[in-house]
Amino acid sequence: MVTETRPPGTSSGPEPVTARRPSRSPLRSAQRRAGWILVLPAALALSLVTIVPIGYGFYLSLTSYNPVERGGPRFHGLDGYLAVLQSGEFWHAIWITVQYASGTLILAVPAALALALLVNGRFPGVALFRAVLYLPRVVPLVAVSMIWLWLYSHDGLFNYLLDLVGLPPVDFLTDEDTALPSLIAMRAWKALGGSMIIFLAGLQAVPASLLEAAAVDGCGRWRTLRHVILPLLVPITTYVVVVDLIYLAQSFSEIYVLTSGGPLSSTTVLNMLIYNEAFEHYRLGNASAMAFLLFCLIFGLAYLSIRSMARGGRR
């Protein structure tokens, strides 16, 4: 199609005349070749580390495979999935994952919205405040975990604050009742900044004319927020929630580092369970089946997120 737009007889250079004759095929095949050359390195790498592993993993999920015992994967069809679906461990891990993800969102999303409202304006220092509030998002999760390890420790900040108000110390990370909420609080803190920036972008897209109209109609600040701004933020909130949910459903490193899934598996999320199943107990077939079940869960969430994004874009 490109060749047709070129006026005929414009070839000025001496040698490329033949190459630039307005016939379709040479250019097309040159393009095709270039396309493949440019795509090839990425295609090779992706097939080795993504495509093949997905297929291989699916095969493994249909087998029972323990590399410590000699003799390769043994095919047993859907037995592995049935075994996983019937195990209490699996459903317990799902339940912990759901609590972890939803708990984090319930804390983080309203707080992020509040922060976004706070820094949506022009006043001295606002750029610095935004940057600092965003900071936890870019800091590696393990580094964040190390800081909170101290905050939660016996002589750490939180126990000091409890002591100040006259309460007894709490073993935040080693008590069965407080370990999960403690992880949730940390993760919500980590998630604040990213969601805040997305909300901020949403707030800045609210048309000024609407706010003026609301002011003319005598809406107070609260009513403007409640009836004008928040309804406009619904699509972006859906986006934040669903994307974070997909991400949180795969939490692992902070949990491995701070509690290793304990105490008494009270913080064993699904990824933690899969890791243990595969690399502590060497049940690679079962672990793969669990991974694919998690995949189904997340795929459903991804589907929702794309739909909500499409709706947000149409607005």
Added chain:
Amino acid sequence: MSARTARAGTGRRRALLTGVVTLLVAMPFVWMVSLAFKPKTEVFSYPPKLLPDQPTLDNFAYVWNSTNIPGAMANSLVVATLTVAGNCIAATAAGYALARIDFRGSRLLFTTVLGSAMVPSIVQLIPLFLIVKGFPLAGGNDLFGQGGSGLLDSHAGLVLPMLVQPLNIYLARQYFLDMPGELAEAGRLDGAGELRIFWQIYLPLARPIVATIAILSFTGAWEDFLWPLVAVSSPEMQTLPLALSSFAGSGVTQYGPLMAGTFIAIVPVLVIFVAGQRHFVQGLGAGGVKG
């Protein structure tokens, strides 16, 4: 006049309120810095004090001399640099080809890229471990990948899964899609080959997206934990997050050196964040989708 001063007054009040809130949110960082510079005797002093009485660099010296954190930092730098290179070159090139060149199979390739971006990493983890372990002719393996440990416990093995990331291909493609096609036609008129059109015309104009990809891949590689945990067995090959977590988990936690190490782990990200802030925000919408 009075209205303006009133507005300046509320502006100042709002700045003050926001400042207090920001400080509260940033508290964990403040304490990290404080502990990193505290001498041993003050780390466990009660009540904990925000400012060290006698600030010291002892913790950093300890981290430097008596832990594997410096070596882990070097490993992390190697892995992150290779990851950045791989993604900036291969993912950008692929993104360009998928956006601007019409060749057979490009549709299917793009669908595959999009689809694989959605697969949670845990699904690939176990097969990837077996593939890397069975990599032919590496780490004592024979041609059939038997007998040795393959690419496990090596830089190559650490980098491999991150070398080209679907999300970056997607980002590059979207960027090149928005660029005008007339540039390529002008190039063809001047007799430039397809590869030269990419290299000399489009790529220089795509610097912002290359920067975004570089930042996303660096921070991603820098904080990656699960794959190194699985792929590394010797302390010498540990990356920074691994080294930090094993230092924290060995015996009684020494919070002074631990916070110094954490501080060191945060600095490079901080530098990149300050230098490339607008690229951060640019890649953010898509970066959030990453699993």
